[in-house]
Amino acid sequence: MNWLTDIARPEIRALKAYEHAVWEPGLIRLHANELPWRAQGDTSIAGLNRYPEPHPHELTAALARFYGVSPTMLLAGRGSDELIDLLIRSYCRAGQDAVIICPPTFGMYGVAARIQGASVLEVPLQRGDGYRFDPQALRARCDPSVKLVFLCSPNNPTGNRLDSQAILELARELEGRALVVVDEAYVEFADGPSLTAGVVDRPGMVVLRTLSKAHGLAGARCGALIGHADVVALLSKVIQPYAVTQLTIEAVFQSLEPAALEQARGRAATLKAERTRVAAALGHSHGVLKVWPSDANFLLVEFQDAAAALQRAHAAGLLVRDMRAAPGLSRALRISIGSPEQNDRLLSSLR
Ligand code: PMP
Numbered sequence: 001m002n003w004l005t006d007i008a009r010p011e012i013r014a015l016k017a018y019e020h021a022v023w024e025p026g027l028i029r030l031h032a033n034e035l036p037w038r039a040q041g042d043t044s045i046a047g048l049n050r051y052p053e054p055h056p057h058e059l060t061a062a063l064a065r066f067y068g069v070s071p072t073m074l075l076a077g078r079g080s081d082e083l084i085d086l087l088i089r090s091y092c093r094a095g096q097d098a099v100i101i102c103p104p105t106f107g108m109y110g111v112a113a114r115i116q117g118a119s120v121l122e123v124p125l126q127r128g129d130g131y132r133f134d135p136q137a138l139r140a141r142c143d144p145s146v147k148l149v150f151l152c153s154p155n156n157p158t159g160n161r162l163d164s165q166a167i168l169e170l171a172r173e174l175e176g177r178a179l180v181v182v183d184e185a186y187v188e189f190a191d192g193p194s195l196t197a198g199v200v201d202r203p204g205m206v207v208l209r210t211l212s213k214a215h216g217l218a219g220a221r222c223g224a225l226i227g228h229a230d231v232v233a234l235l236s237k238v239i240q241p242y243a244v245t246q247l248t249i250e251a252v253f254q255s256l257e258p259a260a261l262e263q264a265r266g267r268a269a270t271l272k273a274e275r276t277r278v279a280a281a282l283g284h285s286h287g288v289l290k291v292w293p294s295d296a297n298f299l300l301v302e303f304q305d306a307a308a309a310l311q312r313a314h315a316a317g318l319l320v321r322d323m324r325a326a327p328g329l330s331r332a333l334r335i336s337i338g339s340p341e342q343n344d345r346l347l348s349s350l351r
Contacts, residue, residue: 001203003176004230007147012090017237020054046246054241059249062256063224067196067209072229075236078243080185080208080223084150085112086235087181087206087225091147092118098145102133104157104326106183109150121146127328130293131158135166142178149174152183154190157323157334159294161190168198171205179231181206186296188214188268189275196226203228213297214268215255220248271297275337281347282335288350289331302331309333309350316349318342 005013021032035049042048053059056076064071077083085108088099094117101109102125110120123138125131133151142149149170153162171180184207187194196207206227212218222244225235244252254260279291279299287309292300298321303309306324310333313320321334337343 001228001230004179004203004228005234007178008091008234009089009093012234012238015237018241020241021051023053025053044246045250048246050246052242052244052246052249055236055239056244056249059244059252062253066256067224067226069196069199069226070229073199073226073232075225075227075232075239076244077223077225077239078248079212079221080183080210080225081108082221082239082243083208083223083225083235084108084181084183085115086238087148087179088112088116088118090235090238091179092116094118096145097147098143099148099150100138100141100146100178101150102138102152102155104131104155104323104329105150105152106156106185109152118147119145124327125155125158131155131160133162133166135170138170139173142174144177146178149178149180150183151180152185153195154184154186154295156186156296157298157300157321157326157329157332159292159296159298159300161192161295164192164195164198167195168202168205171198171202175202175204179204179206179227181208183208185210185213188264189272189297190295199226199228203230206231211252211255215260215264216267217248217251217255220251221245222248222252270340271337274340274343275299278335278337278343278347282350285347285350298334298336300329301333301335302329303333304331306331306333312349313346316345318346318349320346 032051038047038049060074060076061071064074098119098121099113100121102123113120121141123141125133151162182195184194199205199207208225210223282288282291282301287304289302310322323329323332323334
């Protein structure tokens, strides 16, 4: 589909990807200047003295199977952070192009855009309407400089899901002009389905998924971009070879085993039950002004005195996220849902 590459940076369209050493795992590797012996303490399956597969096809195939798409529609990277950066670097010309974000939202969209020299246009979520996004305002803001529209659902830090139908309609409307990027980092903690399946017949939509949250692999750094094969092919030229490390590849394979997936589902269910319990308890706590409903693994909570709440949590040995610098959140903290014991400790520190 031509427009998906036509709207990208011309240098990236024209770029010839780096030619890495060939990958033939059955043969002895005297072509990549590696050491023939393992480092001390290396307990990995493949050996860390060897480069990993430059573009990990088996990992891609396994993730694609898991997310229910074709492998040509998936790009694995070092967390969704890297995929956000890749999208912006591939689609936005410095000093000319722009992205749209809907604050308050995840900070990396704006940071990655500014690093690239792209403009950041803001179409705020509607606080008075449960932080709903405003498709009409967004459409009005979408001038020809806009290449990417970032929508985070469930949104960090407000916790709510955005209207899926409205997202799908927007992606359809912006076809030929801009990509709609739906960041679903927290979707496993929400009740409804992911938008991943919608990518198949909506070339203008890209969905970001991550292993960092519900799968418990934040330290491994692995995320997946799911989009049209032309978008994936374009970004594959820009991503570093060996972006996903051997240790990460092995950890992700383990996390996709049936028993690990069963455990992840059980843990997400426990977390959701704890979220309900903690929200109710905080709602009755002195000094709490509002607990926003959440579809994610955290709660956005507004306090009469957020500084004092932050301090009390810290004194109890707990870190929570200070959101007071975010637009419209001058009294808010973002609190991740922990284990039941950790949550009890949080609740008693704020009592
Ligand atoms: N998207 C959102 C909405 C997030 O909150 C985060 C992490 N806080 C990320 C992406 C980054 O996730 P990853 O670990 O996959 O880079």
